[in-house]
Amino acid sequence: MTAPEQPEHVEHAQPEHDRDDPPTVPGGIPLLESVTTKPSSERSEVLLVTGMSGAGRSRAAAVLEDLDWYVVDNLPPRLLAPLVGMMSPTGGVRRLAAVVDARGKEFFSELEGVIESFRAHGIEYRIIFLDADDATLVRRFEQVRRPHPLQDEGTILDGIAAERELTEHLRARADVYLDTSRLNVHELASRVRSEVAGEGQRPLDITVVSFGFKYGIPLDADHVVDVRFLSNPYWVTELRHLTGKDEAVSSYVLGLAGAEAFVEGYADLVEPITAGYLAEQKPYLTIAFGCTGGKHRSVALSEHLGELLRARGFSVRNLHRDLGRE
Template sequence: MTEKPPPDPPAGEALPGEADPVTVPDGIPLLEARATAPPRERSEVLIVSGMSGAGRTRTAAVLQDLDWYVVDNLPPRLLAPMVGMMSPSGGVRRLAAVVDVRGKEFFAELSAVLEAFRAQGIEYRIVYLDADDATLVRRYEQVRRPHPLQGEGTIIDGIAAERDLTQDLRRRADTYLDTSTLTVHELAGRVREIVAGEDSHPLAITVQSFGFKYGIPLDADHVVDARFLANPYWVTELRHLTGKDAPVAEYVLGLPGAAEFIEGYAALLDPILAGYVAEQKHYLTVAVGCTGGKHRSVALSERLGVLLRARGHLVRNVHRDLGRE
């Protein structure tokens, strides 16, 4: 009897006694069977609470400047839906919720909500702002507003009631911040230290070119006049080009005094920018103007942007009047 040949092995398997088939050409490294997935950007949840008058409003403003999505006076039961709407890959990635006794009876729900977050593995941090009684009383007297828990009593009565209601939250806080002796600028600096990452930029600089004949930009903090340089408009080969084109940029920066001027101006800005950061100024616009905003101002503003970026600043270039002619 003739024996039947053995059945073909399943696709992808070698025959008995045969070596595994070569599936990758020589010289090409094999990828690991289990590639490591790129780390996902983690969502951040920050609960800001504490005593009324201790600086919650200022803290919320600083967080908003740092690109946090800030919700003020949010009822605690709405925290879970807000957190569920966050997306690490886009949209809202950093949520700061200001939750305090202004929520009245809703505030009592905060402890249960936070316990549910822990059980679900949702990470969050609590920042508790405080100040001594004398400071809180003085601040309320300055703004001439009643304490939210004052009722028919005094400001001190309201403060005492608030301390009693928030004592558990104070014990659970990841960060306790006493603002009694802090100025608004010092408070902003402390908040930045607490939440800002290493990649955050305290000052965003816009270098904007413009044409004087169209008016000086209204939001300019510094104005630079480039009209002391010869105008490329009168060079036939350059007239149709702009300051973003290499021939015009080389012509402008090659003019006597041009390169020295813009490099000196960048150096002049060094102590000014440091002072702005110390004073919690977050945005700065430097406007560079020429007659029409097409040649000299564009070339110099582009060069200024390069020099400021080399100094570690976050800079964007805007050419307001380019293309208007």
Template sequence: MSERYDPENPPTVPEGIAMLDENAPVHDDPKANEVLIITGRSGAGRTQAARALEDLDWYVVDNLPPTMLPALVGMMSPDGGGVHRLAAVVDVRSRTFFQDLYHTLDVMTSMGVAYRVIFLDTDQETLVRRYESNRRPHPLQGHGTLLDGISTEEQLLAPLRRLADEIIDTSHMSVHDLARHIRDVVAGEGERPLHLTVESFGFKRGLPLDADHVLDVRFLKNPYWVDELRHLTGRDEAVSEYVLNQPGARQFVSDYADLLAPMLKGYVEELKPFATIAVGCTGGQHRSVACAEFLAERLRDHGYSTRTVHRDLGRE
């Protein structure tokens, strides 16, 4: 990866840092541990990129001194049980430590660590506009002008830019555009960064505050009025069959899931990471619970990670 790495004269691995197994997964293995180095110009969107990675379940460390990278990589778990997707934001804010980055990358290469460098860039005019908007000094400006700081950083970062695997020009990107681009760079094929919650509830206790969609199933016959079912809940097979075997009930819930599917694809495109679908009946014990479980099953069939929550179950 690094242009500075010489296999005949590898750099010394810092004491206490274990070498990775020579049979460790290679960089292009989609199941391998992943390491990203996020760097680039100040004001180009590193913070937004870090937040986008966190939303994709990456372990993100910001403003890390480069010499700490090998130790941080040692946290990663080959079986995926711990940290297995690590992103480190490294930039000139680490001051003199930043000069150690190139040697650190050589060390990581000698350890067998597969990593990618993502460099965020922006044209000078856009940088000036952004700094004037947020009224903060450039980290390398010192007692000089804003343009002095921008120019100094550009020269300092030039070798690293040449090393980058991916250069992202954020000059004309919104925050959401950048997040989409980051997702496209790092997300695996078919990965769906949307997590759904199907929540049953009783209308008599009010709507869930975080509901994105509400499904009312009070039109179905209530098992509460059947003596042998009253003490049971929608999780019990007898109640579930009573509710879902009513004419049109199963079809109604199934069609609702099909109706949601294209909308949920839009949520993915708009980077909405979570959505809650609330299913309500009168008390939240029978009909809503049974329908919520069935709806969650149908949404999983559409390929979405879905969990069920029963807010009022067990409440009188």
């Protein structure tokens, strides 16, 4: 028996392994990776804050801490490398500021080697050097009545001279140099925010709190406003069980003679003073509205003040400290 003839011009399918572009995913399975974006990662930042004792390193560190940097002070340089190795751009510590200076004495000499290791391993860092003239440094040490960490048996000027010699190589390679001789603490904070952290003026965060005088005045209040000059909804049977967050109570309180004008006038009073708070490096303002029990009048008026200030572009949150205590 002869084999059947093969039809002419029939193309034989190539084995999968012989194709130039074999499929990499079985049919019917969507290619999720082709449309899924990679998670964004933020670059880790390392700041070495150094300079002369008395030039404002501690103040600079406090400002960075307020800006959500992880700050370590007076850390031996040999511990910097493992600490930097623990940083993560996707979570945990992303921005590290380490204050290193001559207080470490014999340990301070190790800093040069640590910096070179950063370079060898491609770790990005910046050096912030704070300085001041000798007369200013002497005056600051005399004001706090503390010796210079390097003066030993000598004078404050001897300690300053020794520290200048030890830190000269860091001053020469600093990315940011700040002379604080003519700066007060607020001006220094502003410079650190803008030149070191790359952040401008922080917006003012306003908290409007309602409270009852029978429970005491809030300890953290910057402004205390007594609204007990208004009639108390507690004595209205239909309103007694409600709170200032209920429409019936709010309408009643704001409908009282002078109530709405009082709140609007207070908003007008607050607005021009906000710039002063920011200039004094105080980014938080707490206004406390108090009535007898902290349930009706203070709640309604503090809520209304919050609405007025938000409409003027301020960041405001409302808290009702004593609501529910009765």
